Amino acid sequence: DIQMTQSPSSLSASVGDRVTITCQASQDISNYLNWYQQKPGEAPKLLIYDASNLETGVPSRFSASRSGTDFTFTINSLQPEDVATYYCQQYDNFLRGFTFGPGTKVDIK
Amino acid sequence: EVQLVQSGAEVIKPGDSLRISCKASGYIFTSYWIVWVRQMPGKGLEWMGIIYPGDSDTRYNPSFEGQVTISADKSIRTSYLQWNSLKASDTAMYYCARLGETSGSYYFYYYMDVWGKGTTVTVSS
Numbered sequence: 357d358i359q360m361t362q363s364p365s366s367l368s369a370s371v372g373d374r375v376t377i378t379c380q381a382s383q384d385i386s387n388y389l390n391w392y393q394q395k396p397g398e399a400p401k402l403l404i405y406d407a408s409n410l411e412t413g414v415p416s417r418f419s420a421s422r423s424g425t426d427f428t429f430t431i432n433s434l435q436p437e438d439v440a441t442y443y444c445q446q447y448d449n450f451l452r453g454f455t456f457g458p459g460t461k462v463d464i465k
Numbered sequence: 466e467v468q469l470v471q472s473g474a475e476v477i478k479p480g481d482s483l484r485i486s487c488k489a490s491g492y493i494f495t496s497y498w499i500v501w502v503r504q505m506p507g508k509g510l511e512w513m514g515i516i517y518p519g520d521s522d523t524r525y526n527p528s529f530e531g532q533v534t535i536s537a538d539k540s541i542r543t544s545y546l547q548w549n550s551l552k553a554s555d556t557a558m559y560y561c562a563r564l565g566e567t568s569g570s571y572y573f574y575y576y577m578d579v580w581g582k583g584t585t586v587t588v589s590s
Contacts, residue, residue: 399581
């Protein structure tokens with residue numbers, strides 16, 4: 357099974373800061389990785405798909421990239437409404453399995 | 466508008482059976498996989514299984530196989546998640562989501578692009 361490690365597990369940053377979250381896959385998963393935001397008491401929301409593609413309607417301060425089995429998610433200029441838990445999620449391209457990372461909780465300092 | 470509407474919160478006794486639902490609207494129900502995701506209190510997201518309503522092809526996370534049944538009724542555009550005998554450890558929020566897709570150069574890319582608001586299931590005596 358493919359394992360996903362996500363770090364950090366939590367972070368606290370100031371409004372306007374740049375925030376970076378990383379996910380590492382235990383083996384090559386190509387670009388089969390998505391990023392979601394889950395605000396407290398809400399359902400998750402898709403932010404990024406195919407490792408680096410911004411979902412329609414998502415603010416451009418969110419971005420992501422891939423380098424081999426390492427995936428990076430960035431919030432440029434953190435806003436108060438970005439307080440949430442962020443999850444990476446990989447999948448098998450034959451749809452036999454999906455794995456979420458453990459999540460990163462982002463707070464405002 | 467594309468949306469998934471989930472059934473309401475449930476409080477159930479251990480050993481009881483339960484079926485919760487996820488009704489789709491605004492898109493061709495039979496053309497997209499539906500995913501079921503569990504979130505236990507204070508914990509992360511876990512994939513339970515997926516179903517393709519067009520032909521009822523169903524795939525389970527091995528951790529949930531035999532514990533739940535996922536089904537779909539395309540005549541009423543609804544997917545279901547069912548338990549035969551609930552345990553206290555089944556207490557959780559359950560989400561359904563649509564699996565969107567994009568055609569890449571060589572493969573399709575998949576992502577959970579539309580989510581229901583979730584159904585809270587509380588199992589308690």
